[in-house]
Amino acid sequence: MVKVFNFFKKVFNNLFGNNREIKLGFYGPPNAGKTSLANRICKDFTGEEIGSVSKIPHETRNVQFKEKVEIEYKGKKMTFKMVDTPGIATKIDYEEFLKYKVKKKEAKIRAKEATQGIIESIKWLDDMDMVVIVLDATENPYNQVNITIIGNLVARKIPVLIVANKIDLKKADLKKVEAAFPEYEVVGISAKYGKNLEEFYEAIFSLSKKV
Amino acid sequence: MVNKKVVKRKKFISKKKLKKKASKKTIGKIHGFSIQFLPYSEIKNLESEARIKKILDIVSENNILILQGKLKPEEEQKLISDTMTMIRHVNGFSGIELATISHQSEVNLWVKLRNSIARFISGSDFGAVTIIGPATIVKEIKKDPSKIELLLNR
Structure with missing residues (x-):
């Protein structure tokens, strides 16, 4: 029964798939470069950015999206709804923001908004068709938050692509990220400098076949 | 007279050295926490919501919790959500x-199958250990595939 359903779903997608908007979520820990990557894609294909970027963690504290982003790659076109989410963490201390010269009052507000942003991020997981997990290639990939996000996506049968960002930095270790997630395709990029985005688009188009 | 002064100075230095040695052995000014071990049987019959509540109750009382087995992905997700709500309140x-x-070494197909059956029957992975600590005490948990390192706040 399931096989029959999947067959018809595939036929339907092949016939009308190009017109459908795929909800593409950007998930990951704070400061990994989710907004930087989403911005680069949006700017390349729509001329507009999706959100602001900062060195201060939890800069994105609301789910922000851009609809009808048509990505063209090697003659193929696909339309996406880009969903940039706040970074998921297990702790938030307003004192962390003070290190970045944020005033105490503002830091407390920022911390409160960040907790709400994480709850919102998690709620949006159910709505995604495809998810790009953006990791900082200079950080330890075995962080439990990464494993929790991937575990939940697998349970919901949502296709996943892992992106190891910041490969332009000396400390970046792409092999470590690949070793941590051997069952998934890992693409190393630099969202800041637009490095290796061709491979990223290739992977996105290939993954979209699973939707 | 001169000899007495020398002896006093020697005593003073040795006290200083002792203090230095002692400070190396202690772990700083960490106070008011304990480590609790929770066997899986304690939460086995609880609903997910109650499991998360129990875990957060333990952790919020400044305990580092060592849990036998591991939570389901959706339970971990709920744990993060509830933690955020708790931070706010x-x-x-x-x-x-x-x-x-x-355990990572499930290379052998037979071992994989055996562990899957055990997980299905028991409802958890008994070969796993979950560590949960309050961020005020646990600064970071460094994890590599085969080991966990707890860094405490001072």
């Missing part, structure tokens, strides 16, 4: 540090 609580470690 409980003064002085800034979240948790969390890590799970389980």
Whole structure:
């Protein structure tokens, strides 16, 4: 029964798939470069950015999206709804923001908004068709938050692509990220400098076949 | 007279040295926490919601929890959500540090199958250990595939 359903779903997608908007979520820990990557894609294909970027963690504290982003790659076109989410963490201390010269009052507000942003991020997981997990290639990939996000996506049968960002930095270790997630395709990029985005688009188009 | 002064100075230096040695052995000014071990049988019959509540109750009382087995992905997700809600409502609580470690060497198909059956029957992975600590005490849990390292706040 399931096989029959999947067959018809595939036929339907092949016939009308190009017109459908795929909800593409950007998930990951704070400061990994989710907004930087989403911005680069949006700017390349729509001329507009999706959100602001900062060195201060939890800069994105609301789910922000851009609809009808048509990505063209090697003659193929696909339309996406880009969903940039706040970074998921297990702790938030307003004192962390003070290190970045944020005033105490503002830091407390920022911390409160960040907790709400994480709850919102998690709620949006159910709505995604495809998810790009953006990791900082200079950080330890075995962080439990990464494993929790991937575990939940697998349970919901949502296709996943892992992106190891910041490969332009000396400390970046792409092999470590690949070793941590051997069952998934890992693409190393630099969202800041637009490095290796061709491979990223290739992977996105290939993954979209699973939707 | 001169000799007495020399002896006094020697005593003073030795006290200083002792203090230095002692400070190397202690772990700093960490106070008011304990480590609790929770066997899986304690939460086995609880609903997910109650499991999360029990875990957060333990952790919010400044305990580092060592849990036998591991939570389901959706339970871990709920744990993060509830932690965020708690940060908003409980003064002085800034979240948790969390890590799970389980056996990686399921290369052998038979071992994989055996572990899957055991997980299905018991409802959890008994080869796994989950560590959850309050962020005020646990600064970081460094995890590599085969080991967990707890860094405490001073």
